[in-house]
Amino acid sequence: MNDFTYRNSELYAEHVPVRKIVEKAGTPVYIYSHETLLRHYHAFREAFDGYPHIICFALKANSNTALLKVLAKEGCGADVVSGGEFFFAQESGIPPEKIVYAGVGKTEAEIEYALRSRILMFNVESSDELATIDRIAGKLKVKAPIALRVNPDISASTHPYISTGLKKHKFGIPIQDALEYYNLANKLRNVRVVGIHKHIGSQITKVTPFVDALKKVLALADDLKSQGIEIKYLDIGGGLGISYTDEEIPPHPRDLAKAIFPLIKKYDFTLIMEPGRAIVGNAGILVTKVLYLKKNSKKEFVIVDAGMNDLIRPSLYDAYHHIQHVKKNNRRLTPVDIVGPICESGDFLARGRTINHPQHEDLLAVMSAGAYGFSMSSNYNGRTRAAEVLVKGREFFVIRERENYKDLLSGIKIPAFLK
Numbered sequence: 001m002n003d004f005t006y007r008n009s010e011l012y013a014e015h016v017p018v019r020k021i022v023e024k025a026g027t028p029v030y031i032y033s034h035e036t037l038l039r040h041y042h043a044f045r046e047a048f049d050g051y052p053h054i055i056c057f058a059l060k061a062n063s064n065t066a067l068l069k070v071l072a073k074e075g076c077g078a079d080v081v082s083g084g085e086f087f088f089a090q091e092s093g094i095p096p097e098k099i100v101y102a103g104v105g106k107t108e109a110e111i112e113y114a115l116r117s118r119i120l121m122f123n124v125e126s127s128d129e130l131a132t133i134d135r136i137a138g139k140l141k142v143k144a145p146i147a148l149r150v151n152p153d154i155s156a157s158t159h160p161y162i163s164t165g166l167k168k169h170k171f172g173i174p175i176q177d178a179l180e181y182y183n184l185a186n187k188l189r190n191v192r193v194v195g196i197h198k199h200i201g202s203q204i205t206k207v208t209p210f211v212d213a214l215k216k217v218l219a220l221a222d223d224l225k226s227q228g229i230e231i232k233y234l235d236i237g238g239g240l241g242i243s244y245t246d247e248e249i250p251p252h253p254r255d256l257a258k259a260i261f262p263l264i265k266k267y268d269f270t271l272i273m274e275p276g277r278a279i280v281g282n283a284g285i286l287v288t289k290v291l292y293l294k295k296n297s298k299k300e301f302v303i304v305d306a307g308m309n310d311l312i313r314p315s316l317y318d319a320y321h322h323i324q325h326v327k328k329n330n331r332r333l334t335p336v337d338i339v340g341p342i343c344e345s346g347d348f349l350a351r352g353r354t355i356n357h358p359q360h361e362d363l364l365a366v367m368s369a370g371a372y373g374f375s376m377s378s379n380y381n382g383r384t385r386a387a388e389v390l391v392k393g394r395e396f397f398v399i400r401e402r403e404n405y406k407d408l409l410s411g412i413k414i415p416a417f418l419k
């Protein structure tokens, strides 16, 4: 099912022509479908129905608080990795008892903030961090609920930059050392061991790595139990992939649930999962306008008004995003490089892409851009960040204004000697 479809050769977001949104909000613009967002969230909820669970949306994929409110209203929790994301979650009405907090570099201020707000649990990534959490909890006279993030040494078979579960990665605690760490944690006065966490990578397109990693984690839970350490929350992380092209059909949340239920049914866990991309990736597109065409003896370039500062995935991971005309046409099919205005050779949205020959002022839609799109955007080259729009049925709402030049100066202070 898709909420970005053509009617009379025009691309629609739900029941709104994309062209109409652009007339109001300009380009580049991120457009999200309310319906898709809900459908993807419900796919997880229904798949895991029948086993106690909390779906903690990974805010790093997209943290626009309007979108988070849509999810919060449905009872969704949050996986955060900074005080800022914790704040976004709270602002969106996600209750702290549904927020988990991972990340290798939590600061003392961030830990204190989360503890004061009564977070569900910290997913702890090192013994140093554990000691810090214990100390801060002691100061606040509370017991900090923690899980250890274990690194199961399983390959997620995904892009090396978004794979996290191998020994060479900075994440988590090696699974073979986990017992020792748990025993250490269990002895701390201001820490309460409540869970196990693992996350092996992102854009995973098979269930096998999830199953293999889970088996290792369950063996650890058994060992912990035999030593008197009871695990309540089993956090399996995020990472389920999405279709960026028609050839790649990753597992549905239902397939994931089917594969893991037999393994966990004898346990009394509350299952936590942290999907990001699978919920929001295909709920959003980035629409950009063609500024110029340029040809040399080797190549033709289509220069558009969205750059790597708006969507860095192609530049950073050589990621593929399908790009299509907002208004379909029958012009000749031509291989082109679709590039942005940034002063970097690595600034491209697509290279060697065959598309109906674009023309000046055409609108192009970069598909599957809802996850790690806006959230990874920047002001590089003095560029204002894009607007964001949420479509619901026949209506659309600007959920983030395009930045203006004044915004670019926000926080800048000129020392007196320069005034």
Ligand code: LLP
Pocket (backbone or CB within 6 Å): 058, 060, 061, 079, 102, 162, 199, 201, 202, 203, 237, 238, 239, 240, 274, 275, 276, 277, 278, 313, 317, 371, 372
């Ligand atoms: N939980 C933890 C602890 C994570 O580190 C991540 C993603 C997630 C959950 C959510 O993973 P997802 O379900 O979205 O795959 N910027 C990259 C992806 C980086 C993912 C980092 N961690 C990209 O654009 O592909």
